[in-house]
Amino acid sequence: MTALRKGTGASPGLAAAPAYFIHQDHYTPKKLEAVNTTGEIQRFRSAVAQAQEEIEAIRVSTEQKLGADKAEIFEGHLMILEDPDFIDATEEKISDEGINAEYALHEVSTSFIELLQAMEDELLQGRAVDIKDVAGRIMSHLRGVPHLDLANMTEECIIIAEDLTPSDTAQLNLDVVRGFITEIGSRTSHSAIMARTLEIPAIVGVGSALRSLPADAFIAMDAEAGSIIINPSADELAAFQQQKQQYDTFKAELTKLKDQPTFSKDGKQVELAANIGKLEDVQRALDNGAEGIGLFRTEFLYMGRSSLPTEEEQYTSYKYVLEKMNGKPVVIRTLDIGGDKELPYMDLPKESNPFLGQRALRLCLDRQDIFRTQLRALLRASSHGNLKIMFPMIAVIEELLEAKKLLAEEQAKLADEGIAVADRIEVGMMVEIPSAAVSADLFAPEVDFFSIGTNDLIQYTMAADRMNETVSYLYQPWHPSILRLINMVIKAAKQEGKWVGMCGEMAGDTTAIPLLLGLGLDEFSMSAGAILQARQLVGELEQAEWAAYAEQALRIRSYEQVTAFVQQKRK
């Protein structure tokens, strides 16, 4: 019999093996009166000491197997064992209420678990597992029963459990465990994170449906799709194994590309960068092989708070990204607020047409106090890496010149104050308003680079609101009109020896990339997850050949025809 179940893929990969069920019992101790509370406290302390010893051993072996940062989870567990609100509170409960250690521990740990599970943040909800893990271990010692041990498994299997604690996951014997499936949990739970580190497939949150399976069930799991086949037929299993092999080969190929530069088949080098909007995106960019940050949106610093961020706060954030990128280029865009992105504390007037109103640089030039603070923070951060500053929403050259003037003034002030600034900071502009695209040759002498923001450029060129579904058909990234604008920008930049990047969604699109490479784009900035595939694609393309195709595409009448043209030439 074949049955199919769905869950959330928490760690990618495919695996097929017999199921191994872990049944966790939920022990709830009875409340008993303690005759000798001093003795109860002694018993509790010795259980804590034993747990401490075991966790320390797990910490050491995890550090050896997986490195110091993964072992940190267990440092956290050891800290719980020293937490006054946990340990001292349990002991006080024993003596104040005159009750048994098991019940006091149960009460204290449950109250923390419930508090954390009720939190909005998924990450914090997940931390309840840490307390369960630690409290469960102490409880086992109090009761004198053995704690679950997954280190000594000998048969090939896929583990099925209600949930796996961090210490369970860290001890999995990877020689035989092919993957695991849990009833609860999310992508951010420790066991999911651990599975990704161990690179074994994991599916979480499947519910209790698997509990009723026979003990000898055979499982084929595809953690990419989050699907589980129970007792596959011979044909299904053969197809699955083939799929698994393809996936493993594809994965290995992509991983090889991670630390490689990006070259077309005929040797033209381009830069593949990541767009980021939060500090934690930086690590993801590096993990996905980004050669730089092509767009760092700074709005997050201003949103979700009650007042403007200070210079010091901004400086700390910019410095963090620059240092983390370790000399790789980082393009930071100055504030793009206004329009549809509001800041309550700034009390901006309502506009009837916000996308055509006072947004981004227009607002910054009006509210120079805000702008100058950001420029100072950027300039100060520049000495910590390879910073490039980019101004958004420029329609006419006066705006660019004014922004550059303010930047120069702030730079001069810092020099007077004796504060270090990088010797050379590239200054560029986004091209997202058609007026800037068609007169790019007039802007080019005044900038070090252009970055084409296609999301807005398309919206303004087509006069179609992207969010309005009735006109969303006009969102046509490689429509000849857009390709022509892009072409004009690139040609104008090349004339002046400047480079051109693109930081809209189009830069990571596999239909657009061949055309953009053909038009001579230098830098492609996209969401991190798209980078490796883009690198593989560029490696398969002849730049010279696509230069000719792109020229032809400029003269094709419609979007559909361009799409078909690219597909045909790709074959």
Place this chain on the structure above:
Amino acid sequence: MISQTFTILNPTGFHVRPAKTFVQAASAFPCKISVLNKGKKVNGKSSLSMLTLGIAMNEEVTLEIDGEQEAEAMKVLGDLLTQIHE
């Protein structure tokens, strides 16, 4: 007793790692350290209690410190609250 308010800059809020660093530093001081956020007040020497505050980026956190070395503790812990932790 002294008290001061800080704004959290760390992108992921003040959760596991930052809280750990904070509690380790706080535990080294003899004074009583309370952390206030969103109307709740907890012991700054307990990482579990710190977690239950669910302190997010850009939120305000007030430290109330009472006892020996309170000024030093305020300096060290205030710096930790406004730092970006890896």
